[in-house]
Amino acid sequence: MPESTRTAPDLAGAAPGLFDMATPRGRLLRIAARLFGEKGFAGTTVRDIAAGLGIQSGSLFHHFRSKEDILFAVMEMVVEAINRDLAEAVAAAPDTAGRVRALIAVELHYLHGPASDATSVLFHEWRALPKARRSVLMNGRAAYFDLWQTVLAEARAAGLTPIEPEILRQLLHGALAWTSFWYRPGGALTPEALVERALALALKDEGRAS
Amino acid sequence: MPESTRTAPDLAGAAPGLFDMATPRGRLLRIAARLFGEKGFAGTTVRDIAAGLGIQSGSLFHHFRSKEDILFAVMEMVVEAINRDLAEAVAAAPDTAGRVRALIAVELHYLHGPASDATSVLFHEWRALPKARRSVLMNGRAAYFDLWQTVLAEARAAGLTPIEPEILRQLLHGALAWTSFWYRPGGALTPEALVERALALALKDEGRAS
Amino acid sequence: MPESTRTAPDLAGAAPGLFDMATPRGRLLRIAARLFGEKGFAGTTVRDIAAGLGIQSGSLFHHFRSKEDILFAVMEMVVEAINRDLAEAVAAAPDTAGRVRALIAVELHYLHGPASDATSVLFHEWRALPKARRSVLMNGRAAYFDLWQTVLAEARAAGLTPIEPEILRQLLHGALAWTSFWYRPGGALTPEALVERALALALKDEGRAS
């Protein structure tokens, strides 16, 4: 188990309000994120979303011009929030390994904390977007990818991994993104422990598992 | 780069005929796998598949009772083939690290070799199946998961990784499955090199990257 | 010919609005009943029904979840209405023979009056319903069958017929239901006269034909 000084940033408090539940728009996005996450974008109908809000399906279109716009808005919110949190967490970390752990912790926190629905959607439903909008999103994620790559390059320079930063980033991203299919917090494996396992995967001699 | 003696099993020749192109059924599955891989199951219409075969959409239903049956058949074929190849490759490997490499190599071969379409579908479209059929598939994959877990337990016992076998299996599965979104053979990174990177991720002191 | 004092209840005015023509739903049911009666349930397409309403076929499904639901709704309305009218007519009849005549008159009125389309459908298209729904309908008709049987038992006790009530009920029901294939009001045989013929069939020494 990680010692307290190496503990990942607290997972509970972050992204407490990815969506503003005080506004109809925020509530709509929250419901949509949940449904897209559960049943997929294609498997979710606008009627499902409307029913979740207690309104008629036609009324959705006063808030968004299309179902796809809803998906895009969900993704955009995650992109912005994750960018912000990631930068903060990395800045606060004391050393290279801490920065890698921070990246992993933030990503897992998004995948399994209060923003899990929306983050799942961002990670697993991007193929539902037309190419044009995908690239808009990719632009938004550029800073995020840069940050990962910078930190991983630093780690490699420090001899913590033999793998090229870009490849390692992709492999880790897959490993983390996939956790949304098998990991659920609340079981025997705590989120913090999962962070350590992923860190052990990323870096040699880090993250002792058990 | 891996030395020739440690080279992964040749990736080019395996699974040359996942589908029997001599039969209408085999051709249908091949086209369907490609389309499901490109546009997703929901995004592919039976008319798309029929057009790919040069027949009318109604004619599909002489070969399969439903679109879902086609998806299931595609997945089943991959499951069977991958089970077979995996067992063979592991049996032929000389030592623990070799067995882990064999697992990775076979999985990546399926993801990026001649069966890449079908394998992508298996890995990424399982949510399109009703729960009942998902579990049928999971039964078919039990041997596959067992094999992974056995080998990874062996690796951990040998001190090659600190991560619990089940967790490591899931993390690696995600890392590998995700490659279908970013990796394409034929570029600077050869399939064999990718195997070594994944191996370096899995095991300490293995798979020197560069 | 029946004397005026024995005349069956007036056939023209009853059930003026089996379907509420003020609502889209009521208009839909009316058209559907007519088409099902003319071409059978299987021979009627949802496009036929929609065309009869001047809307698109997809719009039907805002009112009913399936074509079968439309059929069921048509039948249900007849069952309820006929139950009500039958009970009223029997209650108003002065004696046993009058009660039998009331039963026949109401049944024929439904078969050839304003509700003729829907009643034909109820009598002749029940095989188009799945068994489960058939029995729901049968439950709804229990009161109706009971009434017939009670009155016919009374008639037999009075020596008006030698036939067991249940058998007589079935035979009469067939005789009356079948009239929808050969009888049309407006010809030489008035509805009232037809009632007397059916009564003569049911009871000895009643309903002098000519």
Add this chain to the structure above:
Amino acid sequence: MPESTRTAPDLAGAAPGLFDMATPRGRLLRIAARLFGEKGFAGTTVRDIAAGLGIQSGSLFHHFRSKEDILFAVMEMVVEAINRDLAEAVAAAPDTAGRVRALIAVELHYLHGPASDATSVLFHEWRALPKARRSVLMNGRAAYFDLWQTVLAEARAAGLTPIEPEILRQLLHGALAWTSFWYRPGGALTPEALVERALALALKDEGRAS
């Protein structure tokens, strides 16, 4: 109960081979009649019929040019057979009441004896035929209707019924045809007893029920 001297013609032996089971065509018609009777013409597919014969659906069309032709052939066979039997039975009857009983007995025998499937189809599926073919069939039934009408006119002249022959014929036809929906031989009510009940319906002072 009828005395033995008034017993209806034996029901067991007639129409033993409405269809010639020695020929493929005969077997096909037998299967088709059964399926049309059970599930209706519209509810029966040519594949159902073919499956019943153990052949492929395409092969049906070597015997009949269309599904409708099969229906028509089934009906034609019944019409011919029933015409023949009816004429014979009426000729053999000693008196007016005996002739009415013969008509009823033959009709019920067709509806519930070995030819029950085909007869049900003739009586209940005529709406599945296009008008043109319906009238061909009606021509074939003219002799049959004439016979009924002649006998019923005789009965009326003898004071056995007050109802006009044509109307009585239609009412009785309905009563008898409808038995295929509720009566099954083998129960408490024997076919012979059912004949007597129908006779009691048709004629005053005949057919004592119990």
Add this chain to the structure above:
DNA sequence: AATGAATGAGGGTTCATTCAT
């Protein structure tokens, strides 16, 4: 903003029928 009836294109599927083998 919300309604709810309507749209209209498209979806998966069925099925009688054809025809080369």
Add this chain to the structure above:
DNA sequence: CATGAATGAACCCTCATTCAT
């Protein structure tokens, strides 16, 4: 005669979207 793959039209139904109220 039988096959079985294919046809092609039609079927019931879904669903994102529109719009008058």
